[in-house]
Amino acid sequence: MESVLNGRSVVPGxxxxxxVVSTQPISFWGGLDPQTGTIIDxxxxxxxxxxxxxxxxFPRGKGSSTASAVxxxxxxxxxxxxxxxxxxxxxxxxxxxxxxxxxxxxTVPVVVLSQEDHATIRxxxxxxxxxxxxxxxxxxxxxxxx
Amino acid sequence: MNVKSSxxxxxxxxxxxxxxxxxxxxxxxxxxxxxxxxxxxxxxxAHVDSCALLSDSNLEFAETLLERGGRVSIPTTLxxxxxxxxxxxxLGVPEKFAVKAMRLATAYTDMGCVxxxxxxxxxxxxxxRFGQQIAWGESNAVxxxxxxxxxxxxxxxxxxDICAAITGRAPKAGLHxxxxxxxxxxxxxxxxxPKLQEEESxxxxxxxxxxxxxxxxVPVIEGLPVRATDDHLKALGAAAASSGAVALFHAxxxxxxxxxxxxxLQGSHPERIIDVQSSDLKAAWSDLSTAAEGEKLDVVxxxxxxxSFAEFQQLAQAIExxxxxxxxxxxxxxxxxSQTSYSLLQRSDFVDPLTDFGVEIVLDTxxxxxxxxxxxxxxxxxxxxxxxxxxxxxxxxxxxFSSLRDCICSAIAGVVCREESLWKVS
Numbered sequence: 001m002e003s004v005l006n007g008r009s010v011v012p013g014x015x016x017x018x019x020v021v022s023t024q025p026i027s028f029w030g031g032l033d034p035q036t037g038t039i040i041d042x043x044x045x046x047x048x049x050x051x052x053x054x055x056x057x058f059p060r061g062k063g064s065s066t067a068s069a070v071x072x073x074x075x076x077x078x079x080x081x082x083x084x085x086x087x088x089x090x091x092x093x094x095x096x097x098x099x100x101x102x103x104x105x106x107t108v109p110v111v112v113l114s115q116e117d118h119a120t121i122r123x124x125x126x127x128x129x130x131x132x133x134x135x136x137x138x139x140x141x142x143x144x145x146x
Numbered sequence: 147m148n149v150k151s152s153x154x155x156x157x158x159x160x161x162x163x164x165x166x167x168x169x170x171x172x173x174x175x176x177x178x179x180x181x182x183x184x185x186x187x188x189x190x191x192a193h194v195d196s197c198a199l200l201s202d203s204n205l206e207f208a209e210t211l212l213e214r215g216g217r218v219s220i221p222t223t224l225x226x227x228x229x230x231x232x233x234x235x236x237l238g239v240p241e242k243f244a245v246k247a248m249r250l251a252t253a254y255t256d257m258g259c260v261x262x263x264x265x266x267x268x269x270x271x272x273x274x275r276f277g278q279q280i281a282w283g284e285s286n287a288v289x290x291x292x293x294x295x296x297x298x299x300x301x302x303x304x305x306x307d308i309c310a311a312i313t314g315r316a317p318k319a320g321l322h323x324x325x326x327x328x329x330x331x332x333x334x335x336x337x338x339x340p341k342l343q344e345e346e347s348x349x350x351x352x353x354x355x356x357x358x359x360x361x362x363x364v365p366v367i368e369g370l371p372v373r374a375t376d377d378h379l380k381a382l383g384a385a386a387a388s389s390g391a392v393a394l395f396h397a398x399x400x401x402x403x404x405x406x407x408x409x410x411l412q413g414s415h416p417e418r419i420i421d422v423q424s425s426d427l428k429a430a431w432s433d434l435s436t437a438a439e440g441e442k443l444d445v446v447x448x449x450x451x452x453x454s455f456a457e458f459q460q461l462a463q464a465i466e467x468x469x470x471x472x473x474x475x476x477x478x479x480x481x482x483x484s485q486t487s488y489s490l491l492q493r494s495d496f497v498d499p500l501t502d503f504g505v506e507i508v509l510d511t512x513x514x515x516x517x518x519x520x521x522x523x524x525x526x527x528x529x530x531x532x533x534x535x536x537x538x539x540x541x542x543x544x545x546x547f548s549s550l551r552d553c554i555c556s557a558i559a560g561v562v563c564r565e566e567s568l569w570k571v572s
Contacts, residue, residue, distance in 0.1 A: 025391070030536040030540050042539050043539075047539075060362070061391065062389075062390055063285060063387065063390075063391065064388075065302060065303045066195060068303030069196065069198075069199045069304040072203045072204070072207070073203045076202065091181055091300070091302075092302075093303075094177070095173075095177060095306050096304075098173060098176050099173060099207065099305045103207060
């Protein structure tokens with residue numbers, strides 16, 4: 001199944017990757033280890049998973065205001081997700097991505113979708129994100145390779 | 147740019163106020179778009195959290211601003227830093243880490259920030275006024291400033307705080323505007339025994355529950371005791387800003403924008419009414435612990451957010467009530483605090499009882515940001531909802547949450563023991 005979703009481009013950029021989908025909010029500080037790109041919040045359903053190079057699909061950020069610094073460091077180290085897709089604008093995560101562009105000229109696009117569209121993305125879907133906020137679901141994952 | 151700006155804003159963007167102000171303003175303008183506004187407003191105070199996490203990118207950002215001539219234009223306090231400047235050697239922090247942490251701290255003080263180094267800036271120097279437009283980072287400080295003081299800030303992430311401090315500007319959006327400060331959800335406390343409401347852990351359990359329930363909405367609490375102390379409200383807000391993204395709550399008859407329910411709701415109707423019962427709080431209280439009763443305890447952590455003078459006083463009293471200790475030889479008790487509270491402590495007569503008990507006082511920093519809890523630590527106990535929330539992921543430990551009294555008893559016994567009777571639903 002292929003489909004196209006139109007979202008709001010909060011931090012514009014191009015990316016593609018395999019979706020890691022969660023319905024739970026997360027604080028990147030205390031939730032993501034920037035050294036390894038692993039989710040470390042023991043309360044989070046995807047704890048233990050590496051999100052480096054993946055498209056991380058979750059509703060919104062929460063918790064610490066240091067989350068922006070954790071995202072920045074993970075972008076510097078190359079452990080960050082390829083893109084972030086939320087249902088709510090999270091200024092703290094957007095900030096981390098914007099500062100990364102200023103400091104390192106690396107872009108991690110952030111897109112916000114309606115809850116209905118957000119819910120259509122399945123774990124393992126291959127996604128292509130355009131700077132205008134368009135998200136193309138190109139293929140449902142059929143094997144372990146993205 | 148699409149954002150309407152003043153002449154000075156444009157001059158900053160063009161570099162007439164130096165390269166640091168140019169960078170800060172360009173980030174701010176992009177963030178205004180993220181917030182969905184086309185305007186900036188003046189802010190007259192900032193609290194910077196960007197000094198808290200030691201990472202190469204954080205250091206690079208701070209030193210870049212400094213090298214480009216960055217200087218704050220409004221009174222600006224600093225959050226905790228990743229180092230106890232006085233005691234780091236005794237605490238076993240590696241020198242390489244310490245040197246970098248000092249560079250981070252110095253970059254911000256060189257830009258003109260006040261070296262308050264605390265995550266509880268509302269209990270120290272430069273407390274904001276009611277209605278004051280400010281730009282604060284640190285999730286627990288944000289919720290306290292908005293809710294308890296009635297100052298106005300969004301939940302600003304690291305980097306925007308210092309950009310606002312340099313430019314004196316912030317996006318005209320969110321909680322800076324009165325209409326966005328109205329209560330959206332009503333939490334009614336039903337049937338909570340009065341004795342429980344005197345317990346500090348009641349406030350933490352309520353905060354933890356509230357954060358989970360409301361996420362980033364503005365809750366109104368009906369039925370909170372009017373005698374709630376500053377430290378109770380600090381504990382409540384810190385817990386709610388960990389389990390959720392709460393940046394403002396109202397408590398009728400307690401917080402300044404909620405003299406009445408009508409005022410808190412600004413005349414509108416709540417989107418949802420939620421009745422909170424003792425059993426809900428009991429579940430939230432249990433949810434904060436991962437360690438089992440009777441487990442060997444390695445460290446008790448107090449002061450998350452930073453311990454106040456009043457909390458030191460309560461600790462000393464509780465230790466005296468429990469026979470003076472000392473703590474078990476294999477169980478440390480760490481108390482995180484600010485230099486301000488510590489100075490008051492030193493003028494008091496409870497330094498000796500605390501020393502005799504065997505507490506370790508740690509200044510200016512946070513156990514999540516400075517390496518003072520090693521891999522040999524398996525089980526920690528705390529009276530803080532925020533610490534209990536983050537400790538398992540951050541410190542790779544099991545955590546037990548309970549009252550201050552239970553923390554002291556457990557430190558003496560060297561094992562986790564919790565007095566659950568207070569939480570029994572009668």
